[in-house]
Amino acid sequence: MASDFYKEKEHAFITIGRDIKEGNIPSLVLMCGKEEYLIRWYSDVLIKKYVSEACMPIDLVILEGENATVDKIKESLETVSLMSERKVVMLPDFSPVAGKEIKGFGTAEIKELIDYFEMIPEGSMLLITYSEQQETKSKKSKIKTAVEKIGRVYDFQPLKDGQLKSFIEKRFNLAGKTYAASVINLIMSESGYGNKAIEYSLYNLENDLKKIIAHSGNSSEITAADVSDIIAANPENNVFAMLNAIGRNRKDEAFRLLHNLLDAGTPIFNLLRLITNQLELILSVKEMKDEGLKISAIQKTLGVHQFRIKKAMAVTGLYSMNDLKCALCAAYEVDENIKTGLLEGHLALEYFISKI
Template identity: 65%
Template sequence: MAMDYREKEHAFITIEKDLKGGKVPRVVLLCGSEEYLIEWYAQTLIRRYVSDACRALDLVRLEGDSLTLERIREGLETVSLMSERKVVFLPDFLPAAGKAVRGFPESDCKALAEYLPQVMEGSMLLMCVPDQEEQKPKKNVIRQAVEKCGKVYDFQPLKDKQLHGFIEKRLRASGKNYRPSVVSAIISNSGYGNKAINYSLYNLDNDLKKVIAYSGEEITASDVSAVLSVNPENNVFAMLDAIGRNRKDEALRLLYNLLESGTTVFSLLRMITGQLELILSIKEMKENGMNLTQVQKKLGVHQFRVKKAAAVGGNCSVSYLKNILSEAYQVDEHIKTGLFDGQLALEYFIAKL
């Protein structure tokens, strides 16, 4: 039953199929870097198998001091009479990621791994463990046991098609009309997929609620722009574009807007260097004969960020972009060594180019 869901299909597609087909096993591990999806499907599974009327009896939540091997077994071996399954829920179970936790020694991890194939019909062990590292997970006895007798749903960041589906599902649920271009505008204007800023599906879901609440009977691109125009990433792209067009007055205005909106100097500098690295990489790949589709696949970033970065770097040479990036690195050094005040260093960065 072992399978690497990152390579085959996204975990949310797999779990939706399993829920629809009644194929969710008795032992489940929800993990990965997308905490929103982990929490969403944990609650979905609980609602699916536990009756609301018997939730207090048929849902056993174990964490902290209550998390012991004995209590896990006890919960799983007490069969529900009212719900479809008795669910033992471990919401942040670090041992499933190979991490130590107080009160749950390695010997208990091995004993639990050996016990998992014995989980009886009518019970479910539901384990969750977020992991921000977007890389192949380290093997550990519990995860290996789940792969053999249950199922691991590894929720990694959504790709383009999946992200479209996520957004469209929520727009449809609002009952409002919208055109396909609105979905593209939301992706383009949001910060999802940009590792330089902390923007997850939680942020995207919240922004979608804002767009829906702001709009009338139909959600338009102007509604999206009005709500998401404060996204720092977009203003950084615009600032870099202004620098490339030698519009330093415009670039400085965007810089002040970003600082006044609460964006910190170091956060802003991290976005600037991140965007410049992306723009330079795309420029070099295009000059080596790669098209945007190939570039997007190679870099693993959303196509909208690739298109936006390609547009910003379109009229700039590779040597010019390397020079700007080098200057940005120097700004970081000047601030950290105390040579310049943060805002002054960024102003000097723009004026010097």
């Protein structure tokens, strides 16, 4: 779920785009967050902007692992660039940003680096990146706090609906393709982007968009068929369909969908996490819907894409609040039974469907 802070602020890609245009990029930059694609994209943008391609081997210094010592960082920053606008020193995937100590970079070294931040030469830039892959944000580190005061932090979180729509449209436009609004909505709905229970990032989405464009061939238009042929029904959609079938007392259909997921190679615990995730979402949406909240208000509160909320709403009428709570308890019980070895995974999931 997106944090309240994130929902109240403009996305980092808008901020950095404006800063680049206005020439407001300082000598100390930290790019972090969960969307690694955007971190790498804008790191490349800054490097291409400030470092001459001909002088890249000299004016771009990438320090990682045991090479990322305070002394080497200082030495690299204080070496004047050859012909570039700036000398760029990059610390990629620098885990001390998350408060983690690494070999050769403990508490003393972190303090020394922070003390040096204010002494970075005007013609140099220290670019630090760190991708937060955990579901919950790491505790803010001293490095991040210092960068916020002295330089600039760009925290790249997952795209919201409007931003995701623009991301897709931009790639189709660059390919010279036309498309209906329903095609964009289909991609946003079926891709699974924004669901933490599915490992589907902007890297996956861009790859699928390239495949969709290629699939359309010489046609000037991207069609729903192009999308459906490339983006196979993701596990999330099948789980929603399975819960829908259970709610309609169609256990035979639910069992068929379960075995389709298992036969497709969906790992047991991934599938169970999806089931739990969807039940929690349906329960939350039902509670808010019963309170009279509209989709926009529910989306703002839960911080998930509207397409997932609409899918959840379609299922809420099939379950009472008590049914959903019992189903969630059953899912938690299945998880425990599998982990303790009481039941084998496939059997435990079949038992779950038969029980609710």
